[in-house]
Amino acid sequence: MPLCKTCKERIDLSQPYVRVNICWKCRKTFCDLHFDKSKNLCNRCLGISKEEMEARKGFRFSFIRR
Numbered sequence: 021m022p023l024c025k026t027c028k029e030r031i032d033l034s035q036p037y038v039r040v041n042i043c044w045k046c047r048k049t050f051c052d053l054h055f056d057k058s059k060n061l062c063n064r065c066l067g068i069s070k071e072e073m074e075a076r077k078g079f080r081f082s083f084i085r086r
């Protein structure tokens with residue numbers, strides 16, 4: 021089973037809607053959270069820091085709540 025190289029989480033391919041994301045730059049596998057599907061790049065190659073990820077998540081949460 022592939023692992024996300026960022027969070028070390030297993031990507032469960034037995035789930036029908038789960039697809040493994042492979043960064044075209046570093047050729048590593050990533051979960052949805054650490055991968056930009058529109059660019060086919062992992063967050064590392066995109067240059068997004070962990071802090072930025074957290075900020076994004078927070079933003080999304082507050083957006084949903086409103």
Ligand SMILES: [Zn+2]
Pocket residue numbers: 024025026027028029050051052053054
């Ligand atoms: Zn991940």
Ligand SMILES: [Zn+2]
Pocket residue numbers: 043044045046047048061062063064065
């Ligand atoms: Zn990458």
